[in-house]
Amino acid sequence: MxxxxxxxxxxxxxxxxxxxGLPGTEETVSCGKSNKRALPDDDTEKEIESTGKTExxxxxxxxxxxxxxxxxxxxxxxxxxxxxxxxxxxxxxxxMDGAPYLRKIDLTVYKKYPELMKSLENMFKFSVGEYFERxxxxxxxxxxxxxxxxxxxxxxxxxxxxxxxxxxxRLRIMKGSEVKGLGCGV
Amino acid sequence: MALRLPSxxxxxxxxxxxxxxxxxxxxxxxxxxxxxxxxxxxxVFVGNCYAVTPAAVARRFPEMRSLTLKGKPHFADYNxxxxxxxxxxxxxxxxxxxxxxxxxxIRLKRMVVTDECLERIAAxxxxxxxxxxxxxxxxxxxxxxxxxxxxxxxxxxxxxxCIVEDLGGDWLSYFPETSTSLVSLDFSCLDxxxxxxxxxxxxxxxxxxxxxxxxxxxxxxxxxxxxxxxPQLTELGTGSxxxxxxxxxxxxxxxxxxxxxxxxxxxxxxxxxxxYLPALYSVCPGLTSLNxxxxxxxxxxxxxxxRRCSKLQKLWVMDLxxxxxxxxxxxxxxxxxxxxxxxxxxxxxxxxxxxTEQGLxxxxxxxxxxxxxxxxxxxxxxxxxxxxxxxxxxxxxxRLCVIEPFAPDYKTNEPLDKGFKAIAEGCKDLRRLSVSGxxxxxxxxxxxxxxxxxxxxxxxFAGDSDLMLHHLLSGCQSLKKLEIRxxxxxxxxxxxxxxxxxxxxxxxxxSCFVSFGACKLLSQKMPRLNVEVIDEHPPKTxxxxxxxxxxxxxxxxxxxxxxxxxxxxxxxxxxxxxVSKLAIK
Numbered sequence: 001m002x003x004x005x006x007x008x009x010x011x012x013x014x015x016x017x018x019x020x021g022l023p024g025t026e027e028t029v030s031c032g033k034s035n036k037r038a039l040p041d042d043d044t045e046k047e048i049e050s051t052g053k054t055e056x057x058x059x060x061x062x063x064x065x066x067x068x069x070x071x072x073x074x075x076x077x078x079x080x081x082x083x084x085x086x087x088x089x090x091x092x093x094x095x096m097d098g099a100p101y102l103r104k105i106d107l108t109v110y111k112k113y114p115e116l117m118k119s120l121e122n123m124f125k126f127s128v129g130e131y132f133e134r135x136x137x138x139x140x141x142x143x144x145x146x147x148x149x150x151x152x153x154x155x156x157x158x159x160x161x162x163x164x165x166x167x168x169x170r171l172r173i174m175k176g177s178e179v180k181g182l183g184c185g186v
Numbered sequence: 187m188a189l190r191l192p193s194x195x196x197x198x199x200x201x202x203x204x205x206x207x208x209x210x211x212x213x214x215x216x217x218x219x220x221x222x223x224x225x226x227x228x229x230v231f232v233g234n235c236y237a238v239t240p241a242a243v244a245r246r247f248p249e250m251r252s253l254t255l256k257g258k259p260h261f262a263d264y265n266x267x268x269x270x271x272x273x274x275x276x277x278x279x280x281x282x283x284x285x286x287x288x289x290x291x292i293r294l295k296r297m298v299v300t301d302e303c304l305e306r307i308a309a310x311x312x313x314x315x316x317x318x319x320x321x322x323x324x325x326x327x328x329x330x331x332x333x334x335x336x337x338x339x340x341x342x343x344x345x346x347x348c349i350v351e352d353l354g355g356d357w358l359s360y361f362p363e364t365s366t367s368l369v370s371l372d373f374s375c376l377d378x379x380x381x382x383x384x385x386x387x388x389x390x391x392x393x394x395x396x397x398x399x400x401x402x403x404x405x406x407x408x409x410x411x412x413x414x415x416x417p418q419l420t421e422l423g424t425g426s427x428x429x430x431x432x433x434x435x436x437x438x439x440x441x442x443x444x445x446x447x448x449x450x451x452x453x454x455x456x457x458x459x460x461x462y463l464p465a466l467y468s469v470c471p472g473l474t475s476l477n478x479x480x481x482x483x484x485x486x487x488x489x490x491x492x493r494r495c496s497k498l499q500k501l502w503v504m505d506l507x508x509x510x511x512x513x514x515x516x517x518x519x520x521x522x523x524x525x526x527x528x529x530x531x532x533x534x535x536x537x538x539x540x541x542t543e544q545g546l547x548x549x550x551x552x553x554x555x556x557x558x559x560x561x562x563x564x565x566x567x568x569x570x571x572x573x574x575x576x577x578x579x580x581x582x583x584x585r586l587c588v589i590e591p592f593a594p595d596y597k598t599n600e601p602l603d604k605g606f607k608a609i610a611e612g613c614k615d616l617r618r619l620s621v622s623g624x625x626x627x628x629x630x631x632x633x634x635x636x637x638x639x640x641x642x643x644x645x646x647f648a649g650d651s652d653l654m655l656h657h658l659l660s661g662c663q664s665l666k667k668l669e670i671r672x673x674x675x676x677x678x679x680x681x682x683x684x685x686x687x688x689x690x691x692x693x694x695x696x697s698c699f700v701s702f703g704a705c706k707l708l709s710q711k712m713p714r715l716n717v718e719v720i721d722e723h724p725p726k727t728x729x730x731x732x733x734x735x736x737x738x739x740x741x742x743x744x745x746x747x748x749x750x751x752x753x754x755x756x757x758x759x760x761x762x763x764x765v766s767k768l769a770i771k
Contacts, residue, residue: 063534066264066671067646068562068589070532073321073347073375077456077480078532093377095351099269102323102349 076104090165096124096142096173107165113157120144124173131157146171196222206231225249232256233691235273235297236716239744240281251290252316253282257297259694259738260644261669263321266696266736268722270751275299275322276306277749283310291316291342298322304329308336315367316342326351327376335360341394344372355380355403361388370397374423374454379403382411389415399423402456406435413442421451421475428457436465444468453477453502460487470494474521477502479528485511485540493518499555502526505541505562512545516552524558525549529589532562539563539589543570550574558583565596566623571605575612584609585620591647591672594624601625607632610640617664620644627653634661642667652679659683669694676700676733684712692740700737703730708739709757716742719755 079091090107103123110116113131121127129139136155137143144156148167156164156171200223203209213223229252232238244250257273275297282289289311299322307314314337327350333343334357358380361368366388373380380403389395389412396419400409404425413419429435439462443449449469458481473495478488479502488507492498498519505527507515515522527541543566550556550573557580566588575581594601602623610616610633619640621629625648633640634657641664648654656679658668668690676699687693702719709717720736746758 064591066261066266067534067591068529068532068587069264069644069646070529070562071263071321071347072265073349074479074528075532078530093352102351 090168092146092168092170094120094123094171094173096126097175099124105171107168112161113164116156117144120171120173126173128173141175143174144171145174190218193218193222197226200226204229228252229291230254234740234742235275235278236744236747237691237740237742240278241285242743244281244285248286249288250286251288252293253278253286253289253291254293254295255297256295259669259692260296260667261671261694261696262296266671268720268753271720271754272747272749272751273297274749276303279303279306279310283307287311288313290314293318293320294322295320296322298324299329300324301326301329301332305332308332311337313339315339318342318344318346319348320344320346321348323349327353327355327357327378330373331357331360334358335362338362339367341367342370343368344370344399345375346372348375350376352377354378355384358384358388363391365391365393367394368392369394370421371395372397372399372423374399374401376401377403382408386411386415392416395419397421397451400425400454402426402454405429406439406462410435410438410442413446417445418448419446420448422446422449422453423477424452424454424456426456427454427459427462427481429459429462431459431461436462439465440468447472449473451475451477455481458483460484463487463491466491467494471496473498475500479504479526482506482530489514495519497521500524502528504528504530505539506530507545508540509542509545509548512541513548513552516548520553521555522549522553523555525553525556526560527562528560529562534589543567546570547573550577555580557581560585560587562587562589564589565593566602566605567595567597568600568602568605568608569595569597571602572608575605575608579612580615581609581613582615583618584613584616585618585644586622587620588623590623592624593622601629603629603632607636610636614639616640618642621648622646624648626650627657630654630657631661634658637662639664641665643669645670645673647672649673649675651675652677655679656682659686665689666691668692670698671695672697674699677704680704681708684708684715687712687715687739688741690741692738694736694738696736698737699733701731702728702734705734705737705755706730706757714741714743715739716746716756718747718750720753721755722753724753724755 091104092107094103094105105119105123107116110119117128126142127140128142128144129137131137145153146156146164146168147153147170149169153172159167196219200209200212203212206229209223209227213220224246226249227247228249230243230247230250231254232243233256235255235257255275255278257275258267258271261267262271273296275294283306287310290313292307293316299319304325307317317333317340330343330345330350333340355378380401382404385404385408389398395416398412398416398419398421400412400423402425406425406427406429409424443465446469449472452466452469452473452475455478460483463483470491471494474497476495476498482504484506485508488503488511492501492511492515496518499521501515501519501522501524503526507527527545529539531539541563543563546559546561547570556578559581566586595605603626606621606625606629609619616637617639619633619637619642621644627650630649630653633643640662643658643662643665652675654673655670655675658665659679660683680700681704705717705719708715716739718738719734720738721734725732746756750756750759
């Protein structure tokens with residue numbers, strides 16, 4: 001079989017100066033034929049699930065990160081168009097002061113503020129303080145704000161949830177002093 | 187005694203040599219040629235920003251006027267590189283500001299650029315002319331405003347697919363009030379609305395403007411008014427084409443386009459309603475480049491448009507074009523050199539991808555000048571690949587993405603080995619290759635043996651064993667960039683072929699079976715390589731045999747990186763005491 005012949009070639013190659021490894025170590029050529037990769041248990045949001053060999057007529061396949069290889073920019077454009085045309089989902093951009101990347105989230109996935117907060121905290125690895133109706137957020141340097149339909153910047157949590165989802169154009173997690181200017185419950 | 191070429195003469199000869207590959211060869215001839223070359227090089231290209239220090243580059247090329255830098259590995263485009271990995275532009279800008287103040291052009295790809303960085307550029311380079319940012323992130327429209335307002339001689343400002351914190355459309359009003367020297371402006375990736383009046387005035391006072399790419403927020407009305415003021419455009423990216431169809435709007439649009447007699451390239455076309463496409467007919471005969479990849483238009487409308495584009499050289503389109511549409515392209519667009527077919531539903535779940543291997547076969551047969559292909563479809567056959575290779579031996583770039591991982595030839599159920607063998611053997615000038623579908627080690631043996639000029643190779647879900655990697659690293663003479671994901675091999679082939687890695691720009695492997703021990707060993711043995719282990723959630727302890735999530739290896743003369751985030755392991759950060767017990771299994 002071809003592989004055996006190649007194995008012999010490979011063994012000879014091992015005599016070259018580039019043989020790296022401790023003397024006397026066992027040499028094998030193939031390292032597992034399984035195409036499935038056992039993934040460590042992981043609680044990240046973007047989970048990888050390789051489906052291995054094709055399973056026909058199966059339920060919706062788990063998504064594989066970065067596959068098919070379509071740039072995120074293009075994916076986001078298509079996704080937004082699809083959602084807008086199907087009336088599904090409400091994707092808004094989320095930025096955090098100091099973080100060099102933006103994310104997009106679908107507000108319709110959440111039912112209330114605490115869920116949204118938790119998701120943002122996970123996404124950007126920060127924690128938001130406690131929300132007080134009059135004083136806004138306390139206990140953290142980070143404050144979640146959003147831009148509404150009229151172009152005004154508001155504190156997340158000031159308006160009832162449904163109103164927020166329908167009027168929020170984008171989110172910005174502000175840091176520190178900039179926040180003081182924002183009124184509460186305006 | 188050997189005749190020496192006087193340096194003045196050499197200098198004069200070099201003034202005709204632009205290609206950096208040639209200049210690199212010239213600089214290797216002898217010391218004096220090295221000196222003359224380096225003092226005359228104006229355009230500097232650094233393919234990996236961590237391969238060399240900014241100071242070294244500035245020192246070597248005192249006459250540098252143009253700098254091109256690339257940062258993150260290519261797979262960052264597909265979310266395989268965690269945020270915060272690196273690729274910061276700042277240290278480069280700082281160094282150039284200090285040592286190369288005559289710099290006029292900066293082109294960055296996949297780098298993190300901050301507003302401070304942009305402000306530094308604006309403040310430091312008196313005659314700054316060109317800024318092109320591709321797939322960059324980390325800055326806001328404030329940074330863009332700084333460039334617009336301060337760089338009085340700005341000719342080119344292009345933001346290509348960047349992630350920008352969009353603080354509003356004001357940045358556009360920061361361009362100088364007097365006439366500008368703008369030749370190209372691309373803000374297609376920005377979200378917010380710009381004031382049409384600002385845009386109109388800018389265009390009116392930019393007599394040299396040839397290329398303009400608008401963002402989706404610009405409406406059809408806006409587009410018409412811009413075109414009226416800039417009929418000299420050769421490249422246009424429209425805004426959103428979605429608008430209620432009104433006869434007057436259509437007539438105005440038609441007329442505006444028909445006045446653009448020099449238009450060669452058209453893109454944008456987001457949300458284009460098929461009813462508006464006829465407004466473009468007048469420019470079709472002159473088009474050499476058409477990007478319809480955001481146009482969700484069906485095949486019949488696409489064909490109506492494309493059959494008028496007899497001079498088309500570059501076509502980007504979605505799979506909505508169907509095989510039939512590609513058959514039409516094959517018969518009408520005889521000048522086609524580059525074809526990209528993107529998936530309209532980029533999911534594994536996608537049920538109805540309307541292009542098959544047949545579409546690509548049509549184009550390969552009909553378009554004799556075809557040399558670059560990017561094609562997404564669900565399945566393929568060896569027969570199709572063999573035909574494509576036979577018909578188009580002049581292919582330089584062949585990227586096939588069979589969306590179904592491990593999909594065999596659906597007619598014979600065999601791996602696609604024979605097909606890719608034909609491509610590797612037949613297309614002798616192939617420079618870039620991406621493979622997919624079910625592939626055994628054999629396929630890579632063929633590729634290793636025959637693909638002599640391939641410089642960049644991308645592989646996913648393929649191979650059976652370490653042999654695959656071994657074939658590639660011991661073959662592929664011109665290999666510079668290799669990126670691999672989800673393939674079942676690791677240590678042995680990697681360590682066997684370590685020396686090869688110094689002849690390449692970089693190697694990326696993710697979700698393979700490379701052990702931590704092998705990474706350490708490679709790091710220790712190869713000091714001129716940076717070996718980075720990137721585990722998004724690094725475990726507290728790492729046994730030698732534990733597989734790493736991602737490994738990124740690149741040659742460098744800059745030494746270890748000092749700006750790695752927590753989740754990147756390098757030997758430098760973690761010096762080991764001796765080589766621990768290592769079993770290469």
